[in-house]
Amino acid sequence: MEFFQEIRNKPWLESQVEIDNAREGGSYALPAVKVGLRVFLGVVVVVFSLSVVAYSDRMTIADWRPVPEPLIMWLNLLILIASSVAMQWAVINARRDRTPGVEVGMLVGGAFALAFLAGQLLVVRQLDALGYFAPTNPALAFLYMLTALHAVHILGGLVAWGRTVLRIWGGKEAHEVRMSVELCAFYWHFLLAIWLVLFLWFVIT
């Protein structure tokens, strides 16, 4: 709402000139990368919400047949939560400048993320084996598409994660990688939230 306040200023008035001359440039007291990540996550939110809207619209058509959720999907959810917790642990350690803790947290978090991806692959194969072939069932097609889209985002996160881990192995101290660890963790939590919403949506429908 500050934004709407600000755009009512009259920059040409002497009184306003004095106020403005004392202002630093940035709009938010955050490092640029954090603002960047937030903007990017905004874009990701739009991608997933539009998919969910499309999904809901498609549901209203008569040929909609629900798919069972294999038990393994629940397990995957737990793994993803564990991954997020581990990343958060890395953040806590980074803030306290404890390099070994950061390393462990990051590695565990990454390992769980990889496990999640493997688990998701297993879900798809299981459904396939059950004879739910994607083209004939729109619910399944959406499930596959959203799973894949989500997995791609996790893979992207793993690239950033890999670079951070390499930096730790290369001898960087916790406080030096703190920003990267925080960004990774933030992204992890966000992807967890997205998956929670998607998963609940699958379960409900």
Next chain:
Amino acid sequence: MVDVTPEKIEHVGPAEVPEVDLYHAHSWWTKYVFCQDAKVIAIQYGCTAVAIGLVGLVLSWIMRLQLGFPEFFSFISPELYLQFVTMHGMIMVIYLLTALFLGSFGNYLIPLMVGARDMVFPYVNMLSFWVYLIAVLVLCASFFVPGGPTGAGWTLYPPQAILSGTPGSGAGIVLMLVSLALFIVGFTMGGLNYVVTILQARTRGMTLMRMPLTIWGIFTATVLALLAFPALFVSAIMMTLDSVLGTSFFMPAIVEFGEQLAYGGGSPVLFQHLFWFFGHPEVYIVALPAFGIVSDLLSIHARRHIFGYRMMVWAIVGIGALSFVVWAHHMYVSGMNPYFGFFFATTTLIIAVPTALKVYNWTLTLWRGDIHLTIPMLFAIAFIITFVNGGITGLFLGNVVVDVPLSDTMFVVAHFHMVMGVAPILVVFGAIYHWFPLMSGRMLNNAMGQFHFWVTFVGAYLIYFPMHYLGFIGVPRRYWEIGETSFIPDSADSLNAFITVAALIVGFAQVVFIYNIIVSVFRGEKAERNPWKATSLEWQTETVPPGHGNFGEEAPVVYRWAYSFSVPGTVDDYVPQNVHPDYVKK
């Protein structure tokens, strides 16, 4: 007026700009090819966009030849015609205009105008260009695959886009969708830079309301693009799956040439909603930067502040917000729930109010100005004329019931070319004539510029103004050949031939323009610093063209808004943003 006594001036130190890792190129490759300097990326974007835009231009000539002289060109088959229509539209809207305004002007002007050293994520910014280049190459590749590029129209409506009755329904459409998805990925990388740089990297004193309107336009357009492109991204993925894997997101039960296909249950209208949820903001993604740039051109060349700056900012933001609730005005006759028509007609006509206010303020900027009829100014004035014309025909098409007889006719073609083809392109030209001295240190040739302007403006008006009237007759668009009908008079054929000739002449004028650029880069008259006497920061750099890091050792500090023209009590008719108040000649 107070005499300036240097003793009294308290020296204000440089702004506390955090030490940026200034990008220094170490080799030819990193200086000119894999370069992270936004200005180089801007030029790379610009050259690529213009190159693919020339392809789009040539495609339009071939289409016009077919429409103007349907008997003469036997090599243009109905399939080829549709493929050219499609590729022309897609290239011009996405790969030329979007890339040019945001990728090129955005990259060049944002850091310079807000007083930043560079974009905040230079590496990502570089990747953005390379992904864009790959998207363009994938697009070009579709010309060479079996079946050729897609001929589904730039809207790519399913089921038609992926069924065999449409040219390029195999590899062509898939490459198109892949190219779009790549474009969106690349754009998102760039867009993050534009938004975060404007938000976070402004120099000291550069408040939001001191930014030139160019930056406001680019900023809002980028936000729109970041929010709108995902819709195209999602629908591109879904359509690719429909096409390749045979899913039925958008495909209902279909009988194609007497044969039942395996699809069922999908919704073609859903695609249209997703497409236009992207497609309408896309219009403003192209228009808003043009609005911003033309505001600055008018102001600088009329030596007068933009009239009603705050209203201009509000209008840009308001139009941007409203553009997300008007999309279905492209779908009045699409078979969607007809009651949506009431809502979308209302929102669409509401958007006309802030747009009209912008037009008034542009003309009121000229009022009591000191108008210099430079070439950028000529283009800016021509923009006002063509934009008002195209905006008004938009009121026809937005007003749901008027759209019924006019939709899918040449009226629509004339409308959108006038409003988002001609008008923004005129701004692009004006902007190039305006900023060329900054980018190259040389002026563009004035005589060639005059020729280019007059032929382009008058020619484009002669092409598109009469074309509306073909739409009133009821001549449908996307017709390879209209042939014999009971309702189209023979004189319409002459009009079509006339339009074709005009289009070829206008096209030729663009060759002169490109020749002008190439010659002037090497042999143009040396430009003085700040030849237009502009106030904004990009003209206040240490060297021209600006070097790496833009501003030399000290970042500029901003003391006033970008429109201090003809301020009472000052000697010069402009005061640059970064001149300390005590140094202003009074």
Next chain:
Amino acid sequence: MWVAIVVVLVALGSLLFHLFTPWWSTEIASNWGSMDLTIDITFWITGPAYILILLFTAFCIYKFHAKVGKNEAAPESNHKAAYDPENKKLEWWLTVGTTVGVAGLLAPGLIVWNSYVTVPEEAVEIEVLGQQWQWGYRYPGADGKLGTSDATLVNGDNPFGLILDDPNGQDDILVEGDDLHLQLDQPVNVLLRSLDVLHDFYVPQFRAKMDMVPGLVTFFWMTPTRTGTFDILCAELCGSGHYAMRGTVVVDEKADYDAWLSEQQTFAQFRAALEDKSKDNSSVVMNTVGPQPAHGVMSR
């Protein structure tokens, strides 16, 4: 100076072109004169606005252009432009004026749209079926009701995909490869279906149009108000034969219309004829009414 003249010429030229253009709407043949009226209202509101803005721009250029060389900047300390960053009152009045103008456009538009989407009780239903690249028509027959249909049932023996055990469909009259006939002054609700891709049923003289979407039944209604023969065009891109997807609609007096209708085959008769034929010559595969590319389409 002459820039101002050109702007004036653009304004006047556009006005004169509009007033004397030989290219204008075809003579209307339906009840949708209100659409033409809305277009006229739009012209009356926006046309003067356009001319005024252009003339004002031209006046500004004439009155306020700098008297220096074209590419030279103004001499120093010589500023002639006025400085008044904003004028709330003026902007307020312009906002109000524009809003009133826009409301004046929107109100008639919405009123006419309301009647466009509200089908009158007395309208009779007919169906137009689009497929690449031809038109088919179906009349409700004696019972006045169209039978239900399903695209998955479409084959050579059932070109419209009618549900075979729906009694309403048996007396439906199917017209393929012939003109569409409408009765003068009889409101019709045109139901639109497509078998393959998007099409759009468009008769310029009727003004009305609507897309045909596979999987949906869309509609518009109109009343033919003048007898004659008119072109049907497809107005939604539907593939390489789009330009050739033409048809003809004939608006008849009631007597002529009834006479024509009575000559047409019902669905039941059509089915019976098919069975007879297959008995006569069972070795020939029947596909006489299966979709064929329209004439003039190049082979792919």
